[in-house]
Amino acid sequence: MEAQGHHITSVKTLLTVATALIILTIITVIFGYLNFPPPYNVIAAIGIAVVKASLVAMFFMNLYWDKKFNALILVISIIFLSALVGITMLDTMFRHAIIPTFTAG
Amino acid sequence: METAAANRKTVTMKVRRYVMPEHSEKNYINQEKGLKSWLLTRDHKRIGLMYFMTSAVVFFVAGLLALTIRLELWTPAKTIIDAQTYNEIFTLHGTMMIFFFLVPAVPGILGNFLIPLQIGAKDVAFPRLNLLSYYLYLMGVIFTVVTILTHGVDTGWTFYAPYSIKSTAAVIPMTTGIFISGFSSILTGLNFIVTIHKLRAPGLTWGKFPLFVWGIYGTSIIQILATPVLAITLALVVMERVLHVGIFDPALGGDPVLYQHFFWFYSHPAVYIMIVPGFGIIADLIATFSHKRLFGYWFVAISTLAISFLGFLVWGHHMFVAGQSMVASIVFSLITFMIGIPTGIKIFNWLATMYKGSIRLKVPMLYALSFIFLFSIGGFTGVMLGALSVDVQLHATYYVVAHFHYVMFGGMVIALLGGIHFWWPKMFGKMYSETMARVSWFLIFVGFNVTFFPQFILGAKGMPRRYYNYLDQFQSLHQLSTVGSWILALGFFVMLGYLLHSLIKGEKAPANPWDARTLEWMTSAPPPTENFSYTPVVIHGPYEYQRPISEFQLGLINNDHHGGEEHEIEAPSGSPEMANA
Amino acid sequence: MADAVAESSHGHDKHVFHHFVDAHQQFDASKMGMWIFLATEILFFGGLFAAYIIFRSWYPQTFVEASDSLNRAIGGINTVVLIISSLTMALAIHYIQRNDKGKTILFLGCTWVLAATFMVIKGFEWSEHFSEGMYAGKAYAYTGVTASHAYIFYSLYYLMTGLHGIHVLVGMGLITWLMIKTKRGQFSSDYFTPVEITGLYWHLVDIIWIFLLPLFYIVA
Numbered sequence: 001m002e003a004q005g006h007h008i009t010s011v012k013t014l015l016t017v018a019t020a021l022i023i024l025t026i027i028t029v030i031f032g033y034l035n036f037p038p039p040y041n042v043i044a045a046i047g048i049a050v051v052k053a054s055l056v057a058m059f060f061m062n063l064y065w066d067k068k069f070n071a072l073i074l075v076i077s078i079i080f081l082s083a084l085v086g087i088t089m090l091d092t093m094f095r096h097a098i099i100p101t102f103t104a105g
Numbered sequence: 106m107e108t109a110a111a112n113r114k115t116v117t118m119k120v121r122r123y124v125m126p127e128h129s130e131k132n133y134i135n136q137e138k139g140l141k142s143w144l145l146t147r148d149h150k151r152i153g154l155m156y157f158m159t160s161a162v163v164f165f166v167a168g169l170l171a172l173t174i175r176l177e178l179w180t181p182a183k184t185i186i187d188a189q190t191y192n193e194i195f196t197l198h199g200t201m202m203i204f205f206f207l208v209p210a211v212p213g214i215l216g217n218f219l220i221p222l223q224i225g226a227k228d229v230a231f232p233r234l235n236l237l238s239y240y241l242y243l244m245g246v247i248f249t250v251v252t253i254l255t256h257g258v259d260t261g262w263t264f265y266a267p268y269s270i271k272s273t274a275a276v277i278p279m280t281t282g283i284f285i286s287g288f289s290s291i292l293t294g295l296n297f298i299v300t301i302h303k304l305r306a307p308g309l310t311w312g313k314f315p316l317f318v319w320g321i322y323g324t325s326i327i328q329i330l331a332t333p334v335l336a337i338t339l340a341l342v343v344m345e346r347v348l349h350v351g352i353f354d355p356a357l358g359g360d361p362v363l364y365q366h367f368f369w370f371y372s373h374p375a376v377y378i379m380i381v382p383g384f385g386i387i388a389d390l391i392a393t394f395s396h397k398r399l400f401g402y403w404f405v406a407i408s409t410l411a412i413s414f415l416g417f418l419v420w421g422h423h424m425f426v427a428g429q430s431m432v433a434s435i436v437f438s439l440i441t442f443m444i445g446i447p448t449g450i451k452i453f454n455w456l457a458t459m460y461k462g463s464i465r466l467k468v469p470m471l472y473a474l475s476f477i478f479l480f481s482i483g484g485f486t487g488v489m490l491g492a493l494s495v496d497v498q499l500h501a502t503y504y505v506v507a508h509f510h511y512v513m514f515g516g517m518v519i520a521l522l523g524g525i526h527f528w529w530p531k532m533f534g535k536m537y538s539e540t541m542a543r544v545s546w547f548l549i550f551v552g553f554n555v556t557f558f559p560q561f562i563l564g565a566k567g568m569p570r571r572y573y574n575y576l577d578q579f580q581s582l583h584q585l586s587t588v589g590s591w592i593l594a595l596g597f598f599v600m601l602g603y604l605l606h607s608l609i610k611g612e613k614a615p616a617n618p619w620d621a622r623t624l625e626w627m628t629s630a631p632p633p634t635e636n637f638s639y640t641p642v643v644i645h646g647p648y649e650y651q652r653p654i655s656e657f658q659l660g661l662i663n664n665d666h667h668g669g670e671e672h673e674i675e676a677p678s679g680s681p682e683m684a685n686a
Numbered sequence: 687m688a689d690a691v692a693e694s695s696h697g698h699d700k701h702v703f704h705h706f707v708d709a710h711q712q713f714d715a716s717k718m719g720m721w722i723f724l725a726t727e728i729l730f731f732g733g734l735f736a737a738y739i740i741f742r743s744w745y746p747q748t749f750v751e752a753s754d755s756l757n758r759a760i761g762g763i764n765t766v767v768l769i770i771s772s773l774t775m776a777l778a779i780h781y782i783q784r785n786d787k788g789k790t791i792l793f794l795g796c797t798w799v800l801a802a803t804f805m806v807i808k809g810f811e812w813s814e815h816f817s818e819g820m821y822a823g824k825a826y827a828y829t830g831v832t833a834s835h836a837y838i839f840y841s842l843y844y845l846m847t848g849l850h851g852i853h854v855l856v857g858m859g860l861i862t863w864l865m866i867k868t869k870r871g872q873f874s875s876d877y878f879t880p881v882e883i884t885g886l887y888w889h890l891v892d893i894i895w896i897f898l899l900p901l902f903y904i905v906a
Contacts, residue, residue, distance in 0.1 A: 006713070008783045009776065018773040022766055025899070029762040032904035038746070045900035053893045060776045061889045067714070069302075070721045077725035080330045081732040083417060085739055087433065088366045091421065092740050094430035099360055227705035230715045295722045303715045304705065333726045337733035341845075349824035350841040352737055357824055358835050363740065367733055 007065040017059045024052050118307060120659040123639045127616045128534060129629040136634045147232035148634055149217045152239050154532070156213030159243055160206050167201035168597065170194050175556070175590040178583045181575050188573045192259035193274070195571060199262030201249060204283050207517055208375060209242050211382040212293050212328075215524050216321045218532060220297060222625035222632065223315050225306025225641035230299040234292050241289035248282025261571060263372070266353035266364040270345045277346060280339040287332045287339075290378075294328030297321050306624070307661065308643035312406075315623045315647040316392075316399065319406045320385020323413040327374045327381070331417070335371035338364065362428050369420035377416035379513060380480075381409060383520030384451055387473050389647075390523050391455045393621045394470035395462025398648040401454040408447035415444045425496045434493055441491035448484055452477060467619070468542040472523030475550050479515025483508055486561065501571075504564025510557045522549070522600075529607070530614030534631040537607035541599060548596030555589030617654070623647045627658050639663070701877040713879050720883040724890050727853075731894055734846050738901060741842065745835045752831045752839035753905035755820065757811065761903035764807050765895060771800035772892040775861075779885050785875040787868055794865045794881075797888065801858045808851055812844075843902050850898060853891050860884045 028048050036044060058064040063071045092098075133150045143151060174195055177184045186194070217235065221228050229235050252258060256275035260268055269276050301322050305314070342364070344350050351357030353364040384405075392399040399405065421429055421437035455477060464470070486508040490496050499505060530536055559582040564570075568579045575583070617626040622645070628637055639660030645652055706712040742749045778793035819827035822844045826837035864881055867873060873881055 006783060008780060011777065011780060014773055014776050014780065018769060021769045021772075025762055025765045025769065028765075028900060028904055029758055032758050041905075045904045046897075049897050049900050052896045056772060056889050056893050056896070060772050060892075061886055066717075070718060073718075073721045073725050074728075077330065077728040077732075080417060081729060081735070084334065084366075084370050084729075084732065085736045087418065087421070087436070088363075088370075088736060088740060089743065090436055091362070091366065091424075091429045091433035092360075093743065094432040095428070098744050099355055099358075221705075229705075231719060232703075232705070234719075291723075291726050295719055295726075298722055299715050299719045302718065303711060329722055329726055330729055333728075333730035334733050337730050341733075341737075344845065345823075348822055350845065351823040351837055352741075352841060358838065360740075363737065367736070 007062065009059065009062065009065075013059060017055050021052050021055055024048050116307075118642060119662045120642045121662050122655055122658050123637075123660045124658055125616065125628045125638065127629060128613060129631065129633045131633060132534065132629065132631040133634045134533075134631055145236070147228065147236055149221050149229050149232065149235060150532075150632065150634075152235050153214050153216075153218035155239055156210065156217060156242070159239075159246060160210040160214065163201055163205045163246060164210075167198050167206060168594070170198040170201070172590055172594055174198060175587040177573070178575070179587050181577055181580055183573075189259065190257075191573045192261075192571070193257035196258045196261050197249070197253060200258070200279065200283070202513075203262055203375070203379075204286055205242075205246050205249060207379040207513060208290055209286065209293075211379070211386075211517070211521055211524075212290075212297065212321060212324060213239070213242065215317070215386070215521070215528065216293070216297060216324075216382065219528065219625055220300060220318060220321055221304070222531075222628065222636055223318055223623055224301065224304060224309055225624050225637065225643065226300065226304035227636055229296050230303060231296050235296055238289045238292040238296070241285050241292070245282045245286025245289065248278055248285065252279045252282065263368065264339075264342060265368075266342065266345070266359075266361040267355055269342055270354050277343055280342055284336055284339050287336050290328045291332050294325035294332075297325040298329070301325075306641040306643055312402065313643055313646050315385075316388035316402075316405055316409075317382070317385035319409050320382040320388075323381045323385075323409040324378050326410075327378045327413050327416065331371045331374035331378070334367060335375075338367040338371065341367070362424065365424050365427055366420070369423045370417075373420040373423065374413075374416045376509075376513070377412060379517050380520075381413060383476070383517045384409060384412075386520045386524040386527075387455065387476050388451075389623070390469050390473040390527055391458050392648040393527075393619050394465050394467060394473070395459045396465070396620070396650045397458055397462035398646070398650070399454070400457035400460075401450075402646070402648075404450055405454050408450045411447040412444060415440060415447070419444060419491075422491050422496070425493055426500050438491050438493050442488060445484065445488050452481065468539060468546055469523045469527035469619075471543070471546050472519050472526065475546070476516060476519045476523065479511055479519060479553070483511030483513075483516055487512065499564060501569055502564035503560040503568045503570055506570050507557045507560035507564060510560070515553060515557070519549075522546075527619070528625075529604075530618050531616075531625060531630050531632070533608060533611075534614050534629075535607045535611030536614045536618065537611060538603045541603035545596050545599040545603065548592055548599060552589050552592030552594075552596050556586050556593055557589070559583075559585045559589075620650070620654075622649055622652070622654070622657050624657070627654075701879075709877065713882075716879045716883055717886070720886050724886060727890055727894075731846070731849065734842065734849065735897070735901075738842050738846070741835075741838050742905075745833070745838065748831075748833035748835050749839055749905050751833045752836055753902060755828070755831055756843075756903050758903050760807060760811055761899050764804055765899050767800050767804045767807070768892045768895050771797045771804070772889050774800065775885050775888045779878070779881055782868070782873055782878040782881050783875055787871070787873070790873070790881070791865050791868050794861050794868065798858055798861045798865070801854050801861070805851060805854055805858075808847065815840075839902075846898055847902070850891070850894055853894075857884075857888050857891055860887070 028045060031041070031044055031048075035041070057071075057074065063074070133148055134154075137146075143155070146152060173186070174191070177186055177191055177194075217229070220226075252275045255278070258272075258274045258276055258279045260272055260274065260276065264276065264280065301314075301318060341350070341352055345353050345359075349357060351359045353359045353361055355361055388399055388405055419437055419441045421433050422441045425434050425438075486504070490499055490505060490508060526537070526542060563579055563582045563586075566579070568575055568582075614630045616628065616630045619626070624637075624641055624643070625632075627641070637660070642659045642661055643657075644659065645656060702709045702712050706715065774793045774796040778790050778797065781787075781789035781793060818830065820840050821827060821837075822841040823837050826840060828836070828840075831839075861884065864873075864884055867880070
């Protein structure tokens with residue numbers, strides 16, 4: 001399975017992962033019609049998306065067999081994106097009014 | 106003979122000493138001739154020179170704009186230009202200095218020239234990408250010139266919504282130019298990270314390379330993570346102007362403060378992009394000219410990474426009075442205070458390096474010492490601005506203008522000048538006049554303080570920034586500041602003079618005029634295109650001045666040589682020799 | 687007489703640039719470089735995701751209503767199309783690693799066709815939206831969703847799927863280039879780095895769509 005140190009993912013693995021992804025997609029669409037109460041609707045939808053993205057990253061992008069540093073790059077970018085969203089929301093979620101206005105006097 | 110610690114993986118290699126000629130007949134400048142060999146070069150050293158020439162022109166033009174601003178402020182009312190032109194000039198000055206000089210110049214000039222040399226590599230990881238980075242930068246500069254010539258931009262370099270959406274000025278060409286230049290920044294950062302990880306010479310572990318490499322590494326990380334957010338923000342401003350998407354425009358229900366969040370998420374780390382390589386330069390200068398090992402190498406290295414990381418968490422300190430929630434403001438203020446800690450650690454380590462060192466006050470050292478003084482002032486005043494109640498008074502006043510000029514000019518530009526004077530003999534194989542360089546340094550140091558120190562006072566007394574008119578009581582301080590700008594300008598003209606003279610008629614430089622120990626000094630001045638005629642092997646740290654130079658000139662034995670001392674060295678992870686061992 | 691040692695070990699390999707010691711180091715470096723570029727793409731799209739999250743947190747009801755106006759089935763189909771295109775891309779890399787150039791070109795071609803299918807479906811989707819007045823921002827004129835700030839959902843929808851679409855087009859261009867070079871025999875199991883790193887790019891384009899699906903189509 002190795003050529004010059006490169007891992008070659010088997011066709012079987014690739015087909016299995018693709019099948020899983022398609023099934024998860026179908027589940028996501030079905031969830032759309034089921035109308036879960038918030039916040040569970042968001043958690044379910046995003047949770048499935050995270051699982052799908054992880055499958056793509058690990059098995060299509062080969063991170064499962066690759067040097068750990070490349071996975072670290074991916075993780076760090078997500079952490080910083082979370083910092084952007086999270087800390088901005090410390091502002092947007094705690095304002096008195098959504099768009100700040102200033103009254104005269 | 107260096108022996109590694111018992112628990113480290115070591116590989117035994119046969120090395121011998123290689124002495125590169127002091128001057129190369131054929132060096133990277135004259136080896137290939139003709140315009141095409143420059144325009145299509147993949148040599149990191151030539152690319153570094155091209156960045157040097159372009160950014161010098163940008164600095165010169167943006168500097169002239171600054172002189173114009175200061176001249177206009179000689180009197181409270183109109184002096185030489187009208188208000189609209191004034192707005193366009195300070196916008197252009199800020200945009201050019203930040204996006205087209207400070208962000209690209211240090212990685213572009215010194216990073217490109219030195220990183221492969223300092224790590225003993227033949228080039229960066231992706232030389233063609235490096236050339237592309239340069240051309241993207243050049244395109245960005247050209248867009249700016251087009252903007253100047255057609256319409257001008259009057260929004261301030263911060264392009265705040267909603268004015269940037271409504272203004273009739275040439276916002277779209279200007280932001281496009283910045284977008285393109287941002288791409289250059291990203292590709293440069295990418296190149297350096299891979300280069301530093303993958304192309305280090307055998308024996309060059311993470312604890313052995315010069316602090317300048319750490320500085321470039323830290324900056325590259327910030328460039329990768331922050332610049333894309335600027336890119337999307339500018340793209341959204343264009344979309345807002347063209348399609349009225351309503352994300353930032355309050356008239357459509359958008360949030361202008363959201364623009365500020367996105368903008369500053371990049372632009373605060375951007376100031377660290379600008380200064381972190383400077384920290385690296387200063388560490389190298391202080392160690393070399395104290396002739397003493399850098400005190401607390403790992404403290405300085407890790408604090409570089411800490412600053413790079415913490416710099417991403419403080420952006421809201423630009424927005425304390427913008428309508429941001431109190432919760433966010435408190436968090437941002439707290440982290441802003443914290444970022445002073447790793448910075449302070451650096452300064453103390455540099456001072457400790459100097460203590461009991463053998464100090465030579467050559468011109469690069471004069472710049473390094475100036476940096477410590479000026480950057481400390483800039484840094485302290487930054488922490489002061491980070492205090493919420495103080496910022497309410499000082500936000501958008503000249504206090505802020507003075508603060509950022511102290512850190513960006515008094516910090517980064519001074520560090521860059523120190524670096525240029527340090528590495529000039531290596532880059533061009535010529536020495537410059539030490540006396541004239543001292544004169545220039547003195548004029549710049551005095552001129553800088555006369556220009557900007559009064560601005561702290563102006564700001565504290567209530568003079569707002571970006572104002573074209575002002576109250577009569579501020580005139581004397583404004584005039585003092587303007588006189589300072591003339592002294593500064595004179596200092597730079599003197600510098601231009603002796604540097605040009607050095608290129609044309611300067612005395613030939615030895616390969617290692619400063620008795621340093623890092624790899625770039627072990628090759629000829631100027632270096633040959635392939636940097637080293639051997640594969641360097643590193644067995645000591647970068648600041649081991651007590652070791653003889655011969656121990657820094659070791660290289661792998663070529664097939665056609667026999668014998669040579671055997672050294673046991675630590676082969677770093679990823680080193681190709683590990684595979685062969 | 688530069689680098690006699692290194693030269694003798696890779697002198698036969700014309701794909702290795704002289705500043706690398708061997709093909710393995712070059713391949714690893716190229717992969718690391720592409721992962722760093724992908725990190726920048728994540729932060730680039732990330733700004734739009736951040737805008738989405740913030741506006742949705744302000745106007746949750748609007749997003750629920752507006753999401754209903756999008757066709758969930760089409761969204762799902764497009765997702766499956768992209769997933770299969772990721773599969774075919776991974777298969778193309780599998781076969782070039784086995785030096786089977788014919789199958790490589792076949793699967794690259796499939797990836798291209800699936801990408802084009804995605805764009806065509808998107809094109810139909812968008813033109814249908816336009817015909818109903820679902821424009822971005824100021825031009826919003828759809829009477830079906832009248833919640834406050836309804837236009838913001840559509841602004842974000844067009845911005846994010848539009849930017850994604852541009853990346854799909856770029857990917858199609860890259861895949862075309864790969865097919866041409868494979869046909870010309872410039873890739874083999876010894877050297878297929880551009881195929882590998884284009885694959886990484888393509889999978890990220892897929893991952894971004896995987897998140898766009900629930901964000902716009904499945905807000906219930």
